[in-house]
Each structure stands twice: as structure tokens, then as C-alpha cells.
Amino acid sequence: MKKIKLNPDQIIVPKEYKLGNTSILQIYFRVFDKKYGEDFPYAIVVRSDFISKEDRKEILEKRPHFSEEILSFFEAKIESKYYLIDGNHKSAAAALTRSPVYCLELETDEDLEDIREMVERGELFSFPRTEKSLEKLVFAFEDWIHGYNIGYESSKIRRNTQTVKERVDELVSNKDIPNYMIERYLEGNEKWITT
Numbered sequence: 001m002k003k004i005k006l007n008p009d010q011i012i013v014p015k016e017y018k019l020g021n022t023s024i025l026q027i028y029f030r031v032f033d034k035k036y037g038e039d040f041p042y043a044i045v046v047r048s049d050f051i052s053k054e055d056r057k058e059i060l061e062k063r064p065h066f067s068e069e070i071l072s073f074f075e076a077k078i079e080s081k082y083y084l085i086d087g088n089h090k091s092a093a094a095a096l097t098r099s100p101v102y103c104l105e106l107e108t109d110e111d112l113e114d115i116r117e118m119v120e121r122g123e124l125f126s127f128p129r130t131e132k133s134l135e136k137l138v139f140a141f142e143d144w145i146h147g148y149n150i151g152y153e154s155s156k157i158r159r160n161t162q163t164v165k166e167r168v169d170e171l172v173s174n175k176d177i178p179n180y181m182i183e184r185y186l187e188g189n190e191k192w193i194t195t
Contacts, residue, residue, distance in 0.1 A: 001104055001107055002107065003102070004104075006082060006100065006103055010163070012048060013162060014141075015160050015167070019089060022178070025093060028093035029093040032093045032099045033184060037100075040090060041090075042087070043086060043091050044086040044103065045082040050135075050138050051135060083141050095185075096168055096185045108134065112132065112137070145161050
């Protein structure tokens with residue numbers, strides 16, 4: 001496991017995720033706006049290319065709704081990107097304040113156990129995932145993206161994912177967050193932090 005800084009356009013999230021609790025977002029926003037985001041427990045990510053193209057194709061071909069569209073989607077979408085496993089509010093607050101998203105990148109199965117131990121020690125708030133292997137965790141995330149848990153339709157693939165930046169752009173555009181957050185996001189021409 002390693003600590004990394006990512007830009008919001010490098011992190012993939014399921015589009016269905018709603019930020020939900022605005023109070024939590026407000027807390028994170030204030031912390032990131034005051035430049036203390038690195039002091040909070042980090043978001044948790046895994047590289048979207050953690051599973052090789054060959055292994056992914058072999059596994060996906062066994063799925064009842066496999067198509068070349070699915071395979072093409074992954075090959076285009078996952079390059080140099082990360083899946084957000086935990087940290088919706090943190091990543092949104094970082095994006096809204098044009099701060100980097102501070103992340104822990106899971107690299108091995110042992111990292112999952114380390115994360116759970118960090119929760120027990122109070123170094124992280126929670127980690128609700130129960131998967132024992134990183135491969136299963138990645139496939140659970142991808143199953144959610146494809147809607148295997150809610151009934152799959154191939155035409156919905158591209159609508160089921162977005163980056164954290166795209167999600168924040170949508171929240172701002174739809175005015176689904178407080179005005180002061182929108183104003184902070186829109187001010188200036190600040191550049192994203194590069195990794």
C-alpha cells in the first residue's frame with residue numbers, strides 16, 4: 001500500500017453514487033478549503049488496470065451479458081485511472097477546493113487486512129468492504145458499474161461511470177450543493193496538482 005496524490009479526473013466512480021450526507025461534505029469541504037486535507041484519513045483507491053487485460057477478458061467472457069462493447073469500454077476507461085473504493089465525500093471536497101485527492105493505493109491482498117487494522121486503531125473511520133482479495137474487490141466494483149447486481153443493459157455501460165471531476169461538475173451544474181461550494185469551485189484558474 002502506498003500514499004499517492006491524484007487529480008479528480010484520474011479517479012473513476014460509479015455514476016449512481018450520490019454524495020448523500022451534505023453535512024459530511026461540508027466538514028470535508030471546510031478542511032480541504034483550509035489546506036488541511038492531507039491531515040484527514042485518506043481515500044482508498046485501487047488501480048483500474050490491476051487486473052490484466054487478458055485475465056479481464058477471460059473472466060468477462062464467462063459473464064452472461066459479455067460483449068465486445070464491455071471489453072472496449074474497459075480498455076478505454078481504465079488506462080492510468082483509479083477506482084474509488086472509499087472516500088466519496090473526501091474526493092468531492094478535494095475537487096471542489098481544487099486540492100489533490102490524498103489516497104491510499106491498495107496493491108496487494110494484505111493491504112485489505114492492513115486497512116481493516118487501521119480502522120481498528122482509529123486511523124481510518126471505516127472500511128465497509130468485506131472482500132478478502134483485491135481481485136474480488138475490483139470485480140465487485142466493476143459488477144456495480146455494469147449493473148450485474150441490478151440487471152444489466154449494455155447500452156448503460158458508459159452512463160454508469162464518471163470521474164470524480166465529472167461528478168463534481170455535475171453537482172455544480174445542477175446546483176446540488178451549497179452556493180459557497182459552487183463559488184469556491186468556479187473561482188480562479190487554479191490548476192490541478194499533478195502526480
